[in-house]
Amino acid sequence: MSEKEISRILMTVWGLSYSRMKSGAYILILAEASGDRRLPIIIGSSEAQAISFSLEKKTPPRPLTHDLMASMCHAFGLELKEVFISDCVEDVFYAELYFEHRGEQITLGSRTSDAVALALRVGAPIYTTESMLRKRGMVFEETEQRGRQQMRIKKIRDEETWEDASDEELQAALQKAVEHEEYEQASLIRDELKKRKETKS
Numbered sequence: 001m002s003e004k005e006i007s008r009i010l011m012t013v014w015g016l017s018y019s020r021m022k023s024g025a026y027i028l029i030l031a032e033a034s035g036d037r038r039l040p041i042i043i044g045s046s047e048a049q050a051i052s053f054s055l056e057k058k059t060p061p062r063p064l065t066h067d068l069m070a071s072m073c074h075a076f077g078l079e080l081k082e083v084f085i086s087d088c089v090e091d092v093f094y095a096e097l098y099f100e101h102r103g104e105q106i107t108l109g110s111r112t113s114d115a116v117a118l119a120l121r122v123g124a125p126i127y128t129t130e131s132m133l134r135k136r137g138m139v140f141e142e143t144e145q146r147g148r149q150q151m152r153i154k155k156i157r158d159e160e161t162w163e164d165a166s167d168e169e170l171q172a173a174l175q176k177a178v179e180h181e182e183y184e185q186a187s188l189i190r191d192e193l194k195k196r197k198e199t200k201s
Helices: 045-055 065-075 112-122 130-138 144-160 169-181 183-200
Strands: 011-016 028-033 037-043 079-089 093-103 102-113 126-128
Touching: 028 102, 028 112, 037 112, 037 130, 045 065, 045 112, 065 112, 079 112, 079 130, 079 183, 093 112, 102 112, 130 169, 130 183, 169 183
Parallel strands: 079 126
Antiparallel strands: 011 028, 011 126, 028 037, 079 093, 093 102
């Protein structure tokens, strides 16, 4: 039994981000549909544009390459059943397109970016393996970290326990107090910041 049959993880397109490491490149981020792992993949600008159009549900002035591919699939009765991200070798991701045509199964190799761009246009699911996520995936804890930070800022605002709070945390608490129109509390925090500044000078 193949790894594809043993371990299949459904993925969704989480978003795109500009790559700071590679000029002109973007990072496609796929998310585990039923988990918190993410799979970042570096792609080119043209593929990023094609994916972006689908995510934002925009129609380009003229059909892009992946729009043409989707139209050809429809015209010739070729149904894309799924995209399978099968491997990554030296930071290069490989994908397979699983088509069905008149009861016949057809498998084609593809760049992952092209496969995702086409899948978005025809509504095909995207899968990868558990081993791929173990090797190349990462857990994004931004939401959890942000939640903890917000709770800490609220504690700083509400309880005035400022001794172990950093200047940055007090500034954030001050901003939140102003946003919530807690002007008295904001004044106290501002005084604390001012006192710290005077002590340092």
